[in-house]
Amino acid sequence: MHGERGSVLPLILVFLMIGLTAAYVLVAATSLSIERKRLLTIADAVALSASESFAAADVTFVDAELQPVLDPTKVHERALATLEDLAGASPDSVALVSASTPDGVTAAVVITGHWTPPLTHALLPSGLEITVSSDARVVLS
Template sequence: MTRRMRERLARAGAGDEGSVLLLTLGYALLAIAAVLVCASATDLYLAQKRLDALADAAALAGADGFSLELDGDDVLAELKDRTVREQAAAIVDATGDGAALVSASTPDGVSARVTVRASWHPPVLSLFVPDGVALESTATSRTALR
């Protein structure tokens, strides 16, 4: 190996110092960003599932707010919009987690349909979504006494 080749190799290798550190920092930032996105996505999924469960519970309570009516020898369970709304509102108010009752009614006198709305805010870096994300869930429950 000649002296000139050694000088070229020394100059070429001198520019690589510290590049591994920058690459490591870049991958670390990418990994942290991936963890934050996964945590936010998981929290959003769980918030939607909690809202679904609340809508189910409110619809079930609304379907239990029936009144019994006699039709000859038969006893019929009849739902009314007012009682469905009262029962569903009691369940939604009892949770106290920021959910609001949008609508509660009985489309056919036998089933209760309830819609609940809430707002989700990311657990980390919420300044990117300051108003939050609107979530809504609708559930229907049918009374068993028909």
């Protein structure tokens, strides 16, 4: 009985380390998820803005309906300008990978950003590149 004295303290320390590690990984995963959703929201806004980059002269009649025709250059310029406006104080955190119009009525945008964990540790990578894409289609009714 005398040899079992003090054997609970190492168990408490081990479980405390496991608990803290699990909490750290959970906080980092939540941070990654929030950053991805933030980038996706920015990509949605940029794609929507780029899909509205047409002028009244760019609208044509197709099957008795008005249909705008997007210019790839205007889509890219508008996407870049909108991204610069939305990036605000941290323009280096988000970059435009591509902005195009595959069919003339849809603006397709791909952006990338960098995520770093809230605390640096050997368990997790020092950062990850996150790439998101969004499409916005022009419909006149």
